[in-house]
Amino acid sequence: MKNNSVVHVALVGNPNTGKTSLFNLLTGLNQKVGNYPGITVDKKQGKCKISDELTAEIIDLPGTYSINPTTLDETIVLDTLLNKNNVSFPDLVIVVAEIENLKRNLLLFSQIKDLQIPTILAINMADQMERKGISLDIHKLKEELKTEIILISARKNSGIDTLKKEIENYKNWNTEPLATISDKIDSTFFSEIKAVFPEFSLYKSWLLITQQNNCSFLSEELHSKINLFKKDSEKIKKYQHKETIFRYQIINEILKKTYKVDRAEATDLRSKLDRVLTHRIFGYLIFTSILLLIFTSIFEWANLPMDLIDGFFANLSELAKNNLPSGTFTNLIAEGVIPGIGGVIIFIPQIAILFLFISILEETGYMSRVVFLMDKIMRRFGMSGKSVIPLISGTACAIPAIMASRNIGSWKERLITILVIPFTTCSARLPVYAILISLIIPNKRILGIFNLQGLTLMGLYLLGFTAAISSAILLHNVLKIENKSLFVIEMPNYKLPSLKNVFYEVIEKTKAFIFGAGKIILALSIVLWFLASNGSSTFKNAKQFVTSQEENNGLSDANLQKKIASYKLEHSYIGNMGKIIEPVIKPMGYDWKIGIALISSFAAREVFVGALATIYSVESEGEDVGTIKERMAAEVNPKTGLKRFNFATGISLLLFYAFAMQCIGTLAIVKRETKSWKWPILQLTGMSALAYVVAVIAFNILS
Amino acid sequence: MSATIANLRVGESGIIEEFSLDLIPLCLLEMGCLPGKEVKLLQIAPFNDPLYIKVNGSHLAIRKELALQIKITKL
Amino acid sequence: MQDILVYIALGLAIGFLVKKYFFKSKKKGNCDSDCGC
Numbered sequence: 001m002k003n004n005s006v007v008h009v010a011l012v013g014n015p016n017t018g019k020t021s022l023f024n025l026l027t028g029l030n031q032k033v034g035n036y037p038g039i040t041v042d043k044k045q046g047k048c049k050i051s052d053e054l055t056a057e058i059i060d061l062p063g064t065y066s067i068n069p070t071t072l073d074e075t076i077v078l079d080t081l082l083n084k085n086n087v088s089f090p091d092l093v094i095v096v097a098e099i100e101n102l103k104r105n106l107l108l109f110s111q112i113k114d115l116q117i118p119t120i121l122a123i124n125m126a127d128q129m130e131r132k133g134i135s136l137d138i139h140k141l142k143e144e145l146k147t148e149i150i151l152i153s154a155r156k157n158s159g160i161d162t163l164k165k166e167i168e169n170y171k172n173w174n175t176e177p178l179a180t181i182s183d184k185i186d187s188t189f190f191s192e193i194k195a196v197f198p199e200f201s202l203y204k205s206w207l208l209i210t211q212q213n214n215c216s217f218l219s220e221e222l223h224s225k226i227n228l229f230k231k232d233s234e235k236i237k238k239y240q241h242k243e244t245i246f247r248y249q250i251i252n253e254i255l256k257k258t259y260k261v262d263r264a265e266a267t268d269l270r271s272k273l274d275r276v277l278t279h280r281i282f283g284y285l286i287f288t289s290i291l292l293l294i295f296t297s298i299f300e301w302a303n304l305p306m307d308l309i310d311g312f313f314a315n316l317s318e319l320a321k322n323n324l325p326s327g328t329f330t331n332l333i334a335e336g337v338i339p340g341i342g343g344v345i346i347f348i349p350q351i352a353i354l355f356l357f358i359s360i361l362e363e364t365g366y367m368s369r370v371v372f373l374m375d376k377i378m379r380r381f382g383m384s385g386k387s388v389i390p391l392i393s394g395t396a397c398a399i400p401a402i403m404a405s406r407n408i409g410s411w412k413e414r415l416i417t418i419l420v421i422p423f424t425t426c427s428a429r430l431p432v433y434a435i436l437i438s439l440i441i442p443n444k445r446i447l448g449i450f451n452l453q454g455l456t457l458m459g460l461y462l463l464g465f466t467a468a469i470s471s472a473i474l475l476h477n478v479l480k481i482e483n484k485s486l487f488v489i490e491m492p493n494y495k496l497p498s499l500k501n502v503f504y505e506v507i508e509k510t511k512a513f514i515f516g517a518g519k520i521i522l523a524l525s526i527v528l529w530f531l532a533s534n535g536s537s538t539f540k541n542a543k544q545f546v547t548s549q550e551e552n553n554g555l556s557d558a559n560l561q562k563k564i565a566s567y568k569l570e571h572s573y574i575g576n577m578g579k580i581i582e583p584v585i586k587p588m589g590y591d592w593k594i595g596i597a598l599i600s601s602f603a604a605r606e607v608f609v610g611a612l613a614t615i616y617s618v619e620s621e622g623e624d625v626g627t628i629k630e631r632m633a634a635e636v637n638p639k640t641g642l643k644r645f646n647f648a649t650g651i652s653l654l655l656f657y658a659f660a661m662q663c664i665g666t667l668a669i670v671k672r673e674t675k676s677w678k679w680p681i682l683q684l685t686g687m688s689a690l691a692y693v694v695a696v697i698a699f700n701i702l703s
Numbered sequence: 704m705s706a707t708i709a710n711l712r713v714g715e716s717g718i719i720e721e722f723s724l725d726l727i728p729l730c731l732l733e734m735g736c737l738p739g740k741e742v743k744l745l746q747i748a749p750f751n752d753p754l755y756i757k758v759n760g761s762h763l764a765i766r767k768e769l770a771l772q773i774k775i776t777k778l
Numbered sequence: 779m780q781d782i783l784v785y786i787a788l789g790l791a792i793g794f795l796v797k798k799y800f801f802k803s804k805k806k807g808n809c810d811s812d813c814g815c
Contacts, residue, residue, distance in 0.1 A: 065730065065733055066729075066733040068729060068733065070728075070730045103735065103760050104734065104735050104760065104761050107733055237729075238724055241724045241729060241732060244732045244733055244737075245737060245738075248735070248737055248759075271745070274745065275746070278748065278755065283749075284749075327779075327780030328780045329780035329781070329783040332787060371764075372746075372755060372764045375752065375753050375764075376749070376752040486730065486769075487753065487764075487765060487769070488730055488731055488734055488763055488765050488769070489763065490734070490761065490762065491755060491762040491763060493762075519794065520798065522791075523790075523791040523792075523794045523795050524795065526787055526788060526791040527788065527791050527792060527795070668798060
């Protein structure tokens with residue numbers, strides 16, 4: 001019985017050609033996103049059944065305009081296709097182009113073809129041809145390009161079967177290079193190269209010479225030969241330019257014979273829309289309205305699912321405690337693990353909704369217009385127009401936001417974006433804000449319409465945003481990094497968003513968050529639970545000690561339990577930690593119990609509320625626990641007899657959380673994306689210092 | 704008359720002249736911005752930066768500092 | 779018995795965190811700044 005054989009396929013193409021749609025069509029839910037080793041780029045792979053005997057393992061390489069990379073993810077395309085030993089090196093390449101920008105798409109195609117890997121050209125959006133007055137002589141084009149061409153429409157799901165059928169035949173594809181440009185540029189030079197690297201295709205050798213990547217897969221000998229060629233960098237640069245010009249000449253010639261557009265450049269949908277959407281005034285108005293819509297939606301729509309999730313996990317915790325055999329492990333599950341996981345899951349609604357909007361806007365092509373509108377403004381702050389989306393995403397969670405900054409070409413602009421994103425008010429701060437605001441701000445209206453509590457919340461958002469752009473300006477002026485600002489973006493045609501693509505994108509981003517942040521939060525929750533439930537000998541002897549102390553005081557059993565629990569907490573490891581930092585946090589108006597919550601919220605900020613709940617409920621073990629808010633309102637400073645969570649302390653806490661860099665998940669991501677400890681440490685110390693100073697000042701002024 | 708893309712007004716076009724390879728990044732060429740091709744200014748963002756142009760069939764946005772480097776002959 | 783499970787879980791958690799933060803990445807990426815275009 002013939003076993004299924006596997007063929008490795010790489011999908012390449014310009015952005016905005018519908019490559020992703022094709023990938024989704026071919027692989028459906030059989031796709032997974034991983035990581036390229038040592039580099040922060042997502043690796044998208046999937047399986048597709050080509051025929052009864054053949055399965056394709058498809059890798060969706062990042063979209064690029066040319067095989068010469070300009071951003072980090074474009075280097076993946078080069079690396080994958082140059083190195084035969086690369087795990088993802090394909091048996092065949094599908095170049096996806098689209099009918100309207102065929103000329104430019106063919107540049108990349110011609111480069112890939114010259115690598116002499118079996119290649120097929122899939123021209124997408126073929127269903128639009130008639131509408132746009134485009135006619136194509138496929139037969140002649142196939143001849144000229146020496147390649148099989150399939151017209152497809154990913155949107156209409158047509159041509160896919162033809163594509164698959166052709167793939168079965170890949171071993172018979174023509175692998176001649178498209179054109180011998182080398183002679184036009186400098187035949188002597190290239191003959192030299194050919195002589196030195198007979199085993200590689202000429203174009204491949206040329207790429208090895210022109211590219212910065214470290215060609216680590218080559219032998220020492222070849223390496224040094226390449227370095228020799230690299231020495232004449234002026235000449236190489238000149239030749240690269242010439243190569244591009246000649247390629248386009250060839251493409252032009254070919255298209256003249258095969259590609260006709262029958263309509264005058266009339267005012268089509270794109271120009272009409274662009275005139276409004278990039279308008280000096282309306283452009284911004286529209287953008288602001290869209291932003292408002294996004295934010296309102298996030299907060300309104302997410303509330304119900306979040307409450308449901310909250311309730312679900314609370315119940316699950318109860319269930320675990322009541323049904324599992326009693327003991328420390330059960331406690332770990334019920335008090336550490338389940339709340340820990342719940343704390344991650346509860347963010348899914350907000351993150352999913354935010355990415356739903358972003359993905360839809362991206363799919364329609366609108367995002368490029370946003371970048372266009374915002375670029376100059378963002379540059380004032382040392383960032384790029386491409387920083388807008390990451391900054392907005394930061395209001396859901398900093399982690400996917402920082403990852404979204406990967407497409408910013410200039411390193412300095414990207415770095416600054418990454419460093420300031422944590423200032424934006426992420427949704428993890430909301431539970432902290434919500435409970436503190438409800439405790440210390442009266443629920444009144446001013447001027448008849450504005451709710452004071454709502455205003456405070458908005459104020460905090462503005463504060464975060466202001467902090468972000470202020471620190472951006474500071475960093476822009478202080479950081480001595482060369483700002484190679486290379487900014488060339490395509491303004492794609494507008495199109496209706498493909499809901500399928502949006503769906504996959506949202507799932508991908510949500511998964512990235514859950515598994516990226518989730519694991520860390522869970523691990524930290526376990527550790528913190530342990531620290532709160534264990535201690536040295538003082539802790540272990542709590543029951544005895546307290547019982548004997550209170551022997552003659554005639555306490556009820558419930559109150560005795562309460563005292564024991566309270567004593568235990570105070571002398572647990574985490575209690576000790578809280579006590580140790582108490583002198584430091586006292587100027588901010590906090591005590592060691594708040595100190596414990598502060599430490600715990602290092603796992604994830606929203607843990608602050610949960611931690612306080614734990615501290616107070618752990619304290620009142622065996623007694624009925626009111627909601628956390630009532631409990632906090634009732635808490636009293638033993639020294640002054642006054643409320644612990646008074647206005648001064650409350651504001652101090654709000655400001656602290658607004659500025660502190662506490663999220664370990666974020667620190668991990670920053671380290672990964674910047675490839676160094678320097679930056680996360682800088683963020684941590686800088687932001688913590690700022691938070692501390694502001695909180696201290698606030699507390700002292702207000703009390 | 705010699706001018707650069709930055710001198711175009713919205714709706715105006717020009718033909719790109721030969722340019723110095725040091726000043727123009729390779730990727731711009733790869734996007735289709737080649738000597739001899741016609742370039743049309745479609746929109747300018749507020750504050751005069753970036754510029755939304757159409758060249759060689761591609762619709763692109765480039766920053767002013769880059770536009771200043773590309774000489775054209777106005778049509 | 780339960781205690782043993784707790785310690786195992788704790789060990790795994792700490793091990794994971796340490797690995798995440800102190801593990802040196804095996805391969806140095808090719809370009810960490812923008813690849814001069």
